[in-house]
Amino acid sequence: MQTMNAKEIEEVLTRETLGCLACCDNNVPYIIPMAFAYKNGILYGQTTEGRKTEILRKNPAVCFQITQTEFSTWKSVLIEGKYEEFDFDKPFAPDVADAVGKLHARLKAVQDLVGISAPITSDGKPKPLTINGKKTALFRIVAGNISGRQGGLSDS
């Protein structure tokens, strides 16, 4: 097993679409499989409101894990950081709007898994969506610590 360097970690974050978000509800963990987009050290995600957004608004400490397996190798990236929700009523800075556009393109491919119906149009001021009567929340994860490990899968 080897530690990954910053460039190797960035490659996984740029290429992968799905990860696992963990949060804590009064010291009890909860995991949500989630699509994400990565740009300049920040992860972007969108989710329907429900148990997860309730927990995250109370306690924004999150851990995000991405596994990449490929033939006989694997890479695992772990991001420990903070959940921050965007306000749909405010215009987004250009790099945020760009990342959100990328996220929305990805969400189209995994809309059923993450519970969000695409297409979602994105401009400088995206609008909130209501899916099956549920609002969605758009958020970013600001990383406090990013680490990665990689190795080979034994075929024995």
Add this chain to the structure above:
Amino acid sequence: MQTMNAKEIEEVLTRETLGCLACCDNNVPYIIPMAFAYKNGILYGQTTEGRKTEILRKNPAVCFQITQTEFSTWKSVLIEGKYEEFDFDKPFAPDVADAVGKLHARLKAVQDLVGISAPITSDGKPKPLTINGKKTALFRIVAGNISGRQGGLSDS
């Protein structure tokens, strides 16, 4: 998106080898990719001692998530339960020994990812291993709640 029934959930738990274990350290989440074996409602795992075992011994509340993707469909199983460590000095009941044998066979294939060097021999009283100077902990996750969702990946 559909809720999975007990038989569909059991099938994922029996077939898959890797999942994500989340725990909480003073209300801050941590995720560990982990190999597991499932038998009769219980997940079995083994890990090297370190930050994760320290956290889990203080706070045994865990959440375990398994994603199965296959062509254009996905299944996600979530187990909310409790971490319980086995004592290597005591003989194991036959069904536990059987599950541990299955776990050890699986660990051989993913030894590098989970940080445990195989082969690990298993009989009625498995022995603790020391890997690179680190002891290992053998544990089970007793499920309080098991749920599953499934759906299709959009190709748009």
